[in-house]
Amino acid sequence: MDVAPILKSGRTYLPARYVAEALGYEVAWDAENKVVVCYPKGEEKPDYSNIMEYVGEQKPQPTPPVTGETFKASDYSYVVPQWKQRLEGKNVIKVSENGFPAEGIKVNKYTTVYGVKFYKDKIEITAEQPNRGAGPHHYLVEAGDKIRYHADPRFVIDGKETYKKVPESFVAADDKGNTLRGGENGFKDFTEIKQLVFEAGGDNVIIIDNPLYKGK
Secondary structure (H helix, E strand, C coil): CCCCCEEECCEEECCHHHHHHHCCEEEEEECCCCEEEEEECCCCCCCCHHHHHHHHHCCCCCCCCEEEEECCHHHCCEECHHHHHHHCCCEEEEECCCCCCCCCEECCCCCEEEEEEECCCCEEEEEECCCCCECCEEEEEECCCEEEEEECCCECCCCEEEEEECHHHCEEECCCCCEEECCCCCCCCHHHEEEEEEECCCCEEEEEECCCCCCC
């Protein structure tokens, strides 16, 4: 075997080809479907098209929003002091990027967030504010659970709409009070950001995990 076993979470992982051939099976790689096919040695390669059709029809089920916690600044290593007052004690709604329900999630009485999509150079946000008012405030959680970066609400003029936030939209300050602006002298791109937080003066905050985050 020319590949070392991998030990992860108490389990040992071995190459499929090595194990299958040791048990007397033929091994083939289906590049189109990206699957390994194992079948008894000397027999004809089986037709597994029905299996692939079934697998292709299965869609991952989104994780529903999680509630029941309140926001505690003490859970973070740093939160800008004036933002603690806006966030502390609010009901926390945790949701994944693909976990927004069709009816959206209300961040206050008037503002609903329907979805968030993370990209390396931008975040796309779909929100609704029927009174042509401001959408939610945007906060970023960095590595080390620091909340420094903030972007002001965007006025949602056309009711429900999708808009973008880019690194330059977010501003913070260092320990000496110097302004940091994302993409310039602050964080490089959104792979450095752990979570996005929405708050709009109501009882709720929405916290969305960033699937692109490359930190620990």
